[in-house]
Amino acid sequence: MAESDWDTVTVLRKKGPSAAQAKSKQAVLAAQRRGEDVETSKKWAAGQNKQHFITKNTAKLDRETEELHHDRVPLEVGKVIQQGRQSKGMTQKDLATKINEKPQVIADYESGRAIPNNQVMGKIERAIGLKLRGKDIGKPLETGPKGK
Secondary structure (H helix, E strand, O other): OOOOOOOOOOOOOOOOOOHHHHOOHHHHHHHHHOOOOOOOOOOOOOOOOOOOOOOHHHHHHHHOOOOOOOOOOOHHHHHHHHHHHHHOOOOHHHHHHHOOOOHHHHHHHHHOOOOOOHHHHHHHHHHHOEOOOOOOOOOEOOOOOOOO
């Protein structure tokens, strides 16, 4: 037991270069001179916070003052739908059932909250018999033969 000395340390290998030293320009050149395969690649914005980089388009968007939003159904159209539905003695639910839509869709169109959809508008026009699109809104719908 006299041979075990806890204070002596034996180093078997030499410590290699750290990651930063291995990546340095000197280390790369030395490896190339020794004939080793060296692969180098430039990473875009490596180690930098480039996600908030302002481009011309971003600045242009920031200067833009116009507020972009979807067009809504005019309140005039909502009133025409409501009057036409009531003149036929239908509730919102009855009209919705007749055109295969949800009652909430009719409520949105009448209150002017809906985004106009020509397919839904056409169904409502046929159900209440009044024009909802074009310049003669509220006029009776002409039910003539379709020209094909």
